[in-house]
Amino acid sequence: xxxxxxxxxxxxxxxxxxxxxxxxxxxxxxxxxxxxxxxxxxxxxxxxxxxxxxxxxxxxxxxxxxxxxxxxxxxxxxxxxxxxxxxxxxxxxxxxxxxxxxxxxxxxxxxxxxxxxxxxxxxxxxxxxxxxxxxxxxxxxxxxxxxxxxxxxxxxxxxxxxxxxxxxxxxxxxxxxxxxxxxxxxx
Numbered sequence: 001x002x003x004x005x006x007x008x009x010x011x012x013x014x015x016x017x018x019x020x021x022x023x024x025x026x027x028x029x030x031x032x033x034x035x036x037x038x039x040x041x042x043x044x045x046x047x048x049x050x051x052x053x054x055x056x057x058x059x060x061x062x063x064x065x066x067x068x069x070x071x072x073x074x075x076x077x078x079x080x081x082x083x084x085x086x087x088x089x090x091x092x093x094x095x096x097x098x099x100x101x102x103x104x105x106x107x108x109x110x111x112x113x114x115x116x117x118x119x120x121x122x123x124x125x126x127x128x129x130x131x132x133x134x135x136x137x138x139x140x141x142x143x144x145x146x147x148x149x150x151x152x153x154x155x156x157x158x159x160x161x162x163x164x165x166x167x168x169x170x171x172x173x174x175x176x177x178x179x180x181x182x183x184x185x186x187x
Contacts, residue, residue: 001060013044013053014179014187017158020044022184029132037185039158041129045079054080054157055087057178058127059095065152068122071098071113073140076129080157084127098124100143113147120148131156131177134164141173158184 001009020043027038044050058080062070070084071077081097088095098116113119124144128137137154144151154168159177168175 001056006057006060009053009056010178013050013057014183016047016050016053017041017044017179018184018187020047020050037181039130039160039181039184041076041157042079044157045083045129051079051083052087054178055083058084058155058157059088059091061155061176061178062095062125062153063093065125066123067093067095067125067152069096069098069116069119069124069149070127071100071115071124071140071144072127073100073136074102076136077127077140080127080129100140102139113143118148119144122149123152124149126151126154128154128156130158130160131164131175132160132162134167134175137164138167138171141171 021039021041023038024036025038027035029035045054070081072081078099081099085095085097096116098113098119100113126137126140126144131137137156141151141154151173153174153176156177158179158181159165160181165175
């Protein structure tokens with residue numbers, strides 16, 4: 001993606017996220033904390049243009065890394081991983097995906113990690129839609145590591161700026177984002 005196209009892609013993705021996924025008000029987060037804004041990326045990721053643009057930006061972030069798979073924790077990461085794998089098919093380096101179940105099913109294969117055969121020795125990027133403290137992403141990191149993968153990065157669409165960067169630095173894991181919540185709060 002050329003710098004001009006990247007800039008336009010980022011601007012349009014920002015506009016779609018702001019319109020479809022960002023809200024002000026009083027909200028209780030999964031952590032139980034209250035917030036005066038809320039980010040729900042599903043309306044963006046389930047929007048054809050939104051999914052395409054976000055996937056292109058995520059792929060641009062990982063293009064210089066040796067990545068065998070992208071994956072993340074169900075449910076938030078599933079549509080994101082799907083969009084990235086689909087868009088990657090148009091690139092020189094198609095990248096398959098996987099997802100980590102929060103709870104293993106009690107039937108079938110009873111696998112915690114789905115959509116791939118073996119992560120042993122593979123380089124993976126953990127994707128997240130919105131990151132607050134990093135806990136959900138870390139659950140996916142640990143599952144991938146337990147399966148023998150090397151996690152080369154945790155990459156989120158929006159970082160809320162509430163501790164994830166510091167958390168992953170402490171864990172020795174590279175952490176990057178497409179957008180920071182401050183950008184939406186200032187817009």
